[in-house]
Amino acid sequence: MKYLTLEEYKEKIIFLNKLNKAYHQDDEPLVSDSEYDELKKNILNFEKKNPKLKDPKSPTNRVGFSPSNKFSKVQHLVPMLSLDNAFTIEDVEDFIKKIKNYLNLKNDFFPELIAEPKIDGISASLIYQDGKITKGLSRGDGEFGEDITENLLTIKDIIKIIPSRPKGLFEIRGEVYIAKNDFDKIKDNFANPRNAAAGSLRQKDSNKTKLIPLKFFVHSIGKINNHNFLTHFDFLKFCGESGFKINPLSSILISIDSLMKNYENIEKMRSSLDYDIDGIVYKINNLNLQKRLGSLSSSPRWAIAHKFSSQKATTVIRKIEIQVGRTGALTPVAKLDPVNVGGVLVSNATLHNENEIKRKDIRVNDTIIIQRAGDVIPQVIEVIKSKRGKNSKKFAFPEKCLCGRPAIKDFNETSKKLDVVKRCTDSGFNCEYMAREKLKHFVSKDALNIEGFGKKVVDNFWHINFIRLPQDIFHLNYKKVELLEGWGEQSVNNLKSAINKSKNISLLKFIYSIGIRHIGQENAKNLSKYFITIQNFLKLCNQANLSKEIEQLKELDGIGDTQIESLETFFKDKKNNEIILELSKILNIEDFKDSKIDSFFSGKNVMFTGTFSGMGRSEAKTLAENLGANILSTVSKKLNFLIIGSSKPTKNKIEKAKELKIQILEEQDWLKLSKN
Ligand code: IVH
Numbered sequence: 001m002k003y004l005t006l007e008e009y010k011e012k013i014i015f016l017n018k019l020n021k022a023y024h025q026d027d028e029p030l031v032s033d034s035e036y037d038e039l040k041k042n043i044l045n046f047e048k049k050n051p052k053l054k055d056p057k058s059p060t061n062r063v064g065f066s067p068s069n070k071f072s073k074v075q076h077l078v079p080m081l082s083l084d085n086a087f088t089i090e091d092v093e094d095f096i097k098k099i100k101n102y103l104n105l106k107n108d109f110f111p112e113l114i115a116e117p118k119i120d121g122i123s124a125s126l127i128y129q130d131g132k133i134t135k136g137l138s139r140g141d142g143e144f145g146e147d148i149t150e151n152l153l154t155i156k157d158i159i160k161i162i163p164s165r166p167k168g169l170f171e172i173r174g175e176v177y178i179a180k181n182d183f184d185k186i187k188d189n190f191a192n193p194r195n196a197a198a199g200s201l202r203q204k205d206s207n208k209t210k211l212i213p214l215k216f217f218v219h220s221i222g223k224i225n226n227h228n229f230l231t232h233f234d235f236l237k238f239c240g241e242s243g244f245k246i247n248p249l250s251s252i253l254i255s256i257d258s259l260m261k262n263y264e265n266i267e268k269m270r271s272s273l274d275y276d277i278d279g280i281v282y283k284i285n286n287l288n289l290q291k292r293l294g295s296l297s298s299s300p301r302w303a304i305a306h307k308f309s310s311q312k313a314t315t316v317i318r319k320i321e322i323q324v325g326r327t328g329a330l331t332p333v334a335k336l337d338p339v340n341v342g343g344v345l346v347s348n349a350t351l352h353n354e355n356e357i358k359r360k361d362i363r364v365n366d367t368i369i370i371q372r373a374g375d376v377i378p379q380v381i382e383v384i385k386s387k388r389g390k391n392s393k394k395f396a397f398p399e400k401c402l403c404g405r406p407a408i409k410d411f412n413e414t415s416k417k418l419d420v421v422k423r424c425t426d427s428g429f430n431c432e433y434m435a436r437e438k439l440k441h442f443v444s445k446d447a448l449n450i451e452g453f454g455k456k457v458v459d460n461f462w463h464i465n466f467i468r469l470p471q472d473i474f475h476l477n478y479k480k481v482e483l484l485e486g487w488g489e490q491s492v493n494n495l496k497s498a499i500n501k502s503k504n505i506s507l508l509k510f511i512y513s514i515g516i517r518h519i520g521q522e523n524a525k526n527l528s529k530y531f532i533t534i535q536n537f538l539k540l541c542n543q544a545n546l547s548k549e550i551e552q553l554k555e556l557d558g559i560g561d562t563q564i565e566s567l568e569t570f571f572k573d574k575k576n577n578e579i580i581l582e583l584s585k586i587l588n589i590e591d592f593k594d595s596k597i598d599s600f601f602s603g604k605n606v607m608f609t610g611t612f613s614g615m616g617r618s619e620a621k622t623l624a625e626n627l628g629a630n631i632l633s634t635v636s637k638k639l640n641f642l643i644i645g646s647s648k649p650t651k652n653k654i655e656k657a658k659e660l661k662i663q664i665l666e667e668q669d670w671l672k673l674s675k676n
Contacts, residue, residue: 004046006053006338012043016059018486052340071138071146071202077171077223080125080139082298083118083281083305089260092282095304096256099284102293102301104616112285114232115262116219116250118305120276121177122198124152125222128172131165133158138201141445142298150206152176157216159243171222172239176201179274182213193276218244219281231285252285259306267308279307292615294622297446297521312371312381313346315339317364320351320395322402326437327517328424330407332357332397334368334380341372349378353420354397361385364393397422403431413561427573429469436462438515442470446521447513448502452495460484470514471582473499507534507592514580518566526558529630534589540567541577555638557621557631594628600673602628605638609653610645612667617645623674635660643670 004012016039040059047054086092099111125145127135136152137145152158155176162170176197183193190196200212218239221229229235233252240246249266253259263280270277284290284302293301319335332351339346349370351357362368362380367387372378401407401424408425409418429435436458443453450473461467464484466476476499482492505513512524519527530553531537539549550568553559570576594602606629612620620643621631632639635656642657643665657664665673 003049004042006050009043009046009053010055012039013055013058016040016043017057020059053338053345054340055345071148073140073144074135074137074147075144076125076137076140076142077127077169079295080123080142080145080173081295081300082142083303084299085279086304086306087310089256092259092304092306093256095282099293099301102616102618103289104612104614104619110254110256111289112231113253113259113282114236114250114285115253115259116247116281116283117266117273117277118279118281118307119175119177119217119219119247120194120278121175121217122194122201123173124148124176124201124216126152126158126172126174127222128162128166128170130167131162131170133160141449146202148201151201151203151209154206154210155214155216157245162242164242166224166227168225170224170227172218172244173220173222174216174218174244176214176216177275178212178214180276181274186212215275216245217247219247221287229287231287232283232290233285235287253282263306270308277308279305281305292619310371311341312369313339313341314367314369314384315346316367317362317380320357320362320364322398324402324424324431324433324437326434326441326515328401328407328426328431328434330398330401330422330424332395334362336368336370339370341370341378344372346370346372346378349380351380354422355420357395357397362395363388364395365389365391401426401431402433405431427569428576429579430573430575432468435468439467439470439473441515442513443473443502447509447515448505449509450495450502451498452491453498469579469582471579471586474503474586503586504588504590506590507531507537510534510583510587510589511537514576514583516566516570518563523558523563526556527553528592529594530556531592533591534584538581538584540571541580543572543577546571555632555634555636557633559633597626597628599627600676601641603630604628604640605630605632606641606643607632607635607639607653608643608645610649611647612645613647614667614671620645620670627674635662637662641665643667 016036019036019039043058047058084095086095096111099105100107100109103111105111123139125137125139126133127137133149133153135147136149136158138148140146153160178193178197178200180193183190183196186196190199196212197214200209200214203209218236221232221235227238229238236246236250249269251262253262259282266277266280282304284293290300290302295301315336315338317334317336321333321335323331323333325331331353334349334351336347336349349368351362356362360380360383362383367384369381369384370378371381399407403424403426405425407422409420409422411417412419424431424434426434429438439462440455440458442448443450443458453473458467461476466480467473478492478496481487481495482489506528508521508524508528511519511527512521527537539545542549546568550564550571553567554564601624606624608617608620608624608631611617615623624631624643635642635653637660639657639660639662641663642653644654644667646667654664
């Protein structure tokens with residue numbers, strides 16, 4: 001038996017993963033079975049001897065390679081969102097405060113919450129028609145899931161017929177997991193129970209799924225047509241009575257104290273439970289309040305995951321490197337001796353910024369404690385000073401970006417202080433480091449969403465000069481791509497069709513994808529709502545009119561001084577303009593469509609001032625948006641209605657509105673009209 005070095009081990013993993021892909025995906029074995037087995041044995045042997053160095057990408061973690069194109073894609077009836085995280089009790093208090101503000105609840109009122117363990121598994125959606133299961137989907141990208149019906153049907157906890165046969169559509173969502181004692185029997189093949197459950201669920205052959213005992217807890221409501229539950233608890237109760245498994249540690253809580261006690265109790269029980277959990281999920285119990293709260297782009301306002309404390313490990317910093325982000329931020333990253341933190345091999349940790357390095361006195365060759373929480377990049381908590389040796393070296397933070405341009409700290413108008421982050425002084429694609437990150441953003445899930453075009457592909461194509469600007473993606477020479485290592489006819493065909501598919505894009509996603517600093521998804525929505533068509537948006541590329549155009553954006557909700565400054569810098573850059581013009585020719589950019597209902601407020605420009613008694617200002621704004629209104633932030637001739645809350649409306653605004661003869665609505669009028 002050959003003993004591998006760490007380097008050889010990593011190489012063999014890459015090789016074995018390729019063999020797996022060739023075998024399982026392309027049905028084309030590249031080596032004999034005995035060669036394959038020998039290679040796998042070498043890898044397993046290394047992992048047994050060096051469990052701390054086990055690579056999470058090791059093929060020994062998987063049953064087989066299951067590419068996503070094996071399952072057909074189905075659009076979710078309502079998006080499957082993820083959850084925002086709270087790491088401290090202050091984060092939880094903040095969550096409740098925001099809810100109270102949004103709904104304008106009285107200070108001493110504590111909204112009823114339901115607390116459930118957060119199961120570390122794989123989420124799935126089950127669709128029933130007249131009580132009979134018709135489809136089972138994975139989460140996928142939240143908007144489209146994979147049809148894994150056959151595999152889900154092998155799970156005993158998933159009942160096939162709801163006894164009361166609810167009429168029409170009834171969608172149940174929950175978590176598929178593997179019990180720890182079942183995992184013990186198969187653990188040599190997987191890194192952790194979650195991986196085992198994921199691998200098993202994604203088997204093409206459901207007979208293989210059957211071999212691994214999977215379980216299911218119900219945790220949320222999908223789309224339901226003919227059932228009126230008043231609370232989340234009522235829904236869970238119904239599912240429990242119908243034969244589903246409901247987590248027995250769920251409870252209804254009505255104070256911060258009880259939340260904390262419940263959290264501590266369950267954290268103590270964590271290791272003795274027969275399934276992995278990684279926190280507690282708090283949800284507003286009342287479904288009407290949930291509906292009023294609604295969601296942000298990726299998580300609901302009515303729920304949060306309170307994560308258990310993260311895992312820590314000790315290692316040594318070997319080097320500090322600078323990474324340039326897509327907005328030009330220079331982030332120092334510690335390169336570490338690889339160390340296993342709770343099942344994940346970690347070799348990088350963020351040092352955040354220059355101040356952080358100084359504050360924690362972090363030096364190269366220092367022994368440090370790192371912490372990893374969820375999917376967040378690990379952080380250095382502290383330096384073990386007693387272990388500091390003579391070879392420890394202070395890090396001189398660079399004055400320049402990696403591209404050679406000066407890097408400076410911005411002056412923050414709100415805090416009247418210099419920013420802590422140094423940024424490259426380029427405004428976009430001229431800095432090659434920023435450009436590469438911008439490309440990664442451009443192809444990412446919430447932007448163009450080019451499947452198979454991940455960060456690694458961007459890096460690869462960048463290194464060999466295939467892409468420099470977003471438009472290059474649409475002029476790729478596929479013949480050349482096919483010759484690259486890791487690419488073949490089939491994968492190039494998939495890439496080609498994914499790129500072609502991405503050419504149809506909404507104006508909102510397009511604005512988001514070009515990656516203007518401070519223009520996230522919400523502001524991209526505000527801008528696309530204002531511009532409606534790409535032709536209007538292109539007016540920003542006309543230098544002569546730029547200041548005039550930008551001036552008008554000040555009225556838009558969400559667009560403040562910071563956004564205006566950023567838009568100005570972006571559009572003053574010639575290259576940015578060229579890119580946008582070029583892309584507008586290549587892409588089919590669809591007009592902004594308000595999918596909202598026809599109402600009294602459709603297409604009207606409204607502005608709110610003062611506080612409202614029945615709802616918070618944010619809720620009022622969202623309601624108006626849902627009714628098709630545009631929210632403005634200044635009083636101008638364009639405004640159709642100034643809506644004033646019953647207390648503390650701004651006098652100036654009312655006077656100006658009167659001067660301009662703009663219709664003023666009092667809270668009661670607004671409520672009546674919004675209900676019509
Ligand atoms: S509620 C809108 N409850 O955690 C999302 N999710 O990080 C509603 N999860 O995708 C989800 N246990 O798959 C909810 N008790 C629980 C959960 C839970 C695990 C998963 C779920 C979700 C992910 C978010």
